[in-house]
Amino acid sequence: MxxxxxxxxxxxxxxxxxxxxxxxxxxxxxxxxxxxxxxxxxxxxxxxxxxxxxxxxxxxxxxxxxxxxxxxxxxxxxxxxxxxxxxxxxxxxxxxxxxxxxxxxxxxxxxxxxxxxxxxxxxxxxxxxxAVPPEYTDYIQKILDYIDYHFLDDLNLSDLASKFNLNEKYLSRYFKQKMGTSFTEYIIKLRIERSKNMLEYSDAPIYEIAADLNFNDASYFTKVFQKKEGVSPSQYRKNVGKSQPSRL
Incomplete structure (x- = not known):
């Protein structure tokens, strides 16, 4: 990134x-x-x-x-x-x-x-x-680079395994071992981090942000966001706005 x-x-x-x-x-x-x-x-x-x-x-x-x-x-x-x-x-x-x-x-x-x-x-x-990293580090970095570019698509573990010619179960274990989290949780984390950026630096409505980040709908996005951040997307936007000087 x-x-x-x-x-x-x-x-x-x-x-x-x-x-x-x-x-x-x-x-x-x-x-x-x-x-x-x-x-x-x-x-x-x-x-x-x-x-x-x-x-x-x-x-x-x-x-x-x-x-x-x-x-x-x-x-x-x-x-x-x-x-x-x-x-x-x-x-x-x-x-x-x-x-x-x-x-x-x-x-x-x-x-x-x-x-x-x-x-x-x-x-x-x-x-x-x-950069000339060791072989395994280079391999996981290639996977992460690919995810960073495609995490807003309908990317799943099966597609990722096929892309890198790996067994799906092996990739799942390999990814969790290297990253300390599952593939699905990693994708969600990337989308939530992007949503925080959009909430902070744009006036786009919540439903539009949810759609841009490929969540099923605004309510699901709100549920996931609140679980990860402890507040709703709208409350997060208000909190960030209070902590920063006016941009106008």
Whole structure:
């Protein structure tokens, strides 16, 4: 799962970016929103994101200055500048700050997807070249990577075993031994974690979130969520809202 930070002071832009990403990418986790340049630096230091979407016109500290400071402790971060200005001068400055791409407002969904697709391919290529894990670790990691990308589909243990040419019962034991939990519980955990992210960073209704996460219906989603988190999805959203400053 790749971590992404959105740095944008306009609430409509933030929410639009979040919804586009959540619905299109299953291997990207939104770690938070920054509404000022200083907050962008703070959250980048706290979460160490793989990708940053950085508005150039940020209060307190503009996007390029924030990027310069972030690069000091996160030199390999993949930062994309969001700007309303198609200005070559900005492009020159941004390249010097380690920015790898630009998105012009208003952002077209396909432009965002093409940009993120390139970044993900680059990260995955780098990870593959630098990581040489032991055979068994590599095998479980391949399984986990596949699950991370498909956990919102109707993925079951039989399909997973077939994909990796394994006996279903063997895979069940192997997975529980390596992960300390069953395959089914692991899938539910991933979906609940994604739902918490959507409850916190979007205004989507509960039934829509349940559908996006491939739960049978909203009532079942609520039951599972409450069992795992101790509160209902709507109460979780209220609690998170009270603990954070206004995003408007």
């Amino acid at each position: 790749y971590k992404l930070l959105i740095c944008e002071d306009e609430s409509l832009e933030r929410n639009a970016l979040n919804l586009l990403i959540q619905r299109h990418y299953r291997n990207i986790h939104l770690v938070g929103y920054a509404t000022t340049g200083f907050e962008a630096i703070k959250l980048a230091h706290q979460h160490l994101p793989d990708i940053i979407l950085m508005d150039i016109d940020m209060p307190q500290c503009n996007g390029l200055d924030a990027q310069k400071k972030i690069c000091r402790f996160l030199p390999n971060v993949n930062t994309v500048i969001i700007t309303a200005y198609n200005d070559f001068t900005y492009a020159q400055q941004a390249i010097k700050c380690g920015v790898i791409d630009f998105l012009l407002k208003p952002i077209a969904p396909n432009d965002l997807y093409n940009c993120l697709d390139k970044i993900l391919k680059s990260i995955q290529k780098t990870d593959s070249a630098s």
